[in-house]
Amino acid sequence: MRVGIIGSGSMGHAHARAWRALGVDFGIYSRDAPRAAQLAAEHGGDTYPDLGTLLADVTLADVCLPTFLHRETVEAAARAGRHVVCEKPLALSNEDAAAMVAACEAAGVRLFVAMVVRFFPQYRFARDLVQAGRIGTPRVLRLRRVSSPPYGGHSWFADETKSGGMILDLMLHDIDYALWTAGDVQQVYARETRVGTRHYAQAALTHVSGALSLIESGWAYPDGLFRTAIDLAGSSGLIEWNSDAAPTIRIVHGKQRHATPGVSLPVISAAADPFVLQFNHVLDALQREVPFDVTPGEALGALRVALAVRDSARSGRAVTLEAAT
Ligand SMILES: NC(=O)c1ccc[n+]([C@@H]2O[C@H](COP(=O)([O-])OP(=O)(O)OC[C@H]3O[C@@H](n4cnc5c(N)ncnc54)[C@H](O)[C@@H]3O)[C@@H](O)[C@H]2O)c1
Incomplete structure (x- = not known):
């Protein structure tokens, strides 16, 4: 290999x-x-x-x-x-x-x-709990992912014709997670706001199952901050996690003088690096000749919903997805 x-x-x-x-x-x-x-x-x-x-x-x-x-x-x-x-x-x-x-x-x-978020242990564990019925029927998924603009907003990422923009690049992670956890989506509605190189959006996804996913994403924070959170509510329970482990108030102020040297990534534990877990899975699936955890069809599905969310954010109107063929 x-x-x-x-x-x-x-x-x-x-x-x-x-x-x-x-x-x-x-x-x-x-x-x-x-x-x-x-x-x-x-x-x-x-x-x-x-x-x-x-x-x-x-x-x-x-x-x-x-x-x-x-x-x-x-x-x-x-x-x-x-x-x-x-x-x-x-x-x-x-x-x-x-x-x-x-x-x-x-x-x-x-x-x-x-789709590396599927290999973050806390995301996978939460999804496993949902699949095992531990919160009953999933009803409301709240997913949050906000970082600073990649390269301080000065690279190909800022050109939507090259990156697809924040919704395709960043929110896609949580759109994929929502689909993986609560199934197909039939309608999306999104709003967005922009200030200079910063871009923030909220999306509501209505799943065929009746569950609702509320996703908040942005390249909107000052340099060095990357926050993610999940809050999965079902008919008989709730699963919560967020990346702000320290129960303190953090104050960030002042103009940022330096662009982030690259793309911000969530805090990664050396003991369970999701990139290592992801490629371990790739090697295993190739060796055993079994489907990948992220099938090409699922990747197409996540992109399709992300494009609909971006259309909705641009038009201000809800977008109904045709049933996948
Ligand atoms: N999974 C995640 O969490 C995650 C995070 C960041 C980026 N991404 C995705 O990964 C991809 C790469 O993003 P990145 O952050 O590494 O971007 P980057 O700008 O940091 O790196 C891009 C690299 O491609 C090289 N390059 C550009 N044009 C080239 C060409 N024509 N031929 C050969 N090399 C060329 C550049 O020199 C650079 O080394 C993008 O699709 C991005 O959306 C995923």
């Missing part, structure tokens, strides 16, 4: 560390060759001079590029006959995403979309 990581930014780094922790050999190709060399040296991998050389040499291509480059890169990997891990969101449109899934199927290669 040899992994070819494509891209050496915040995800290239997190993935290199995780593959290494699992003892998997890897090489990196990135347009930023010095950074790729640095990551390779730090985590015991090597580098490739271009995408073609990487694809000719690896078992699995791990796409950690800006979202607008996902489609062409995943399709090139599929043509080369390589299994694919692709960072979320899979693509910027339903059409691109469906074409990527079809290309992998046609080439007979496996596609895993890296």
Whole structure:
């Protein structure tokens, strides 16, 4: 097994560390060759001079590029006959995403979309409790995820034609979690607000089951803050967790002088690094030839709902989703 990581930014780094922790050999190709060399040296991998050389040499291509480059890169990997891990969101449109899934199927290669939130132990545990009936029938899911704008709001992330914007990039995690936990969604309604590079949105998702998900997301905090929370209420119980472990009041004030050097990530425990858990699952599912926990169909479903939420936030109107075909 040899992994070819494509891209050496915040995800290239997190993935290199995780593959290494699992003892998997890897090489990196990135347009930023010095950074790729640095990551390779730090985590015991090597580098490739271009995408073609990487694809000719690896078992699995791990796409950690800006979202607008996902489609062409995943399709090139599929043509080369390589299994694919692709960072979320899979693509910027339903059409691109469906074409990527079809290309992998046609080439007979496996596609895993890296919805890492499913591998955060607290999120997985809470969902397992729901599935086991511990809160009865799920009725209201409240999910929160707010960070500072990636790279201080000055990178490709800020260009919605390249990243899809905050709803596709960040809220997608909780949309996927809501679908995974409470099933298909039939209608969404969202509101958003923007101040400079900061963008905040709230979405209400009505599930076919009758459950309601209320999702709050933003690239809206000052640098260095990343808060996540879940609050799952069912007919006979409640599960709560939030990332603010310290029961104190934190005061953040003043103008931020420095942009965050990269993308903020939630606090990660070394004992249970979700990126390691995620790739451990990928290795296991490949070896046992069983479906991934995030199926391509689920990744398409999450993107479809995220695009509907973004449409609703832009228009101010509720959007009804057609039943998935
Ligand atoms: N799972 C998560 O929690 C999470 C967090 C952040 C980002 N992401 C996703 O991961 C993907 C990558 O995000 P990132 O934060 O690593 O971005 P980044 O900007 O930090 O890194 C992008 C990397 O791609 C390289 N690159 C850009 N264009 C290239 C090209 N044409 N050829 C080769 N290399 C090129 C850049 O040099 C850089 O190394 C995005 O889809 C993003 O939405 C996921």
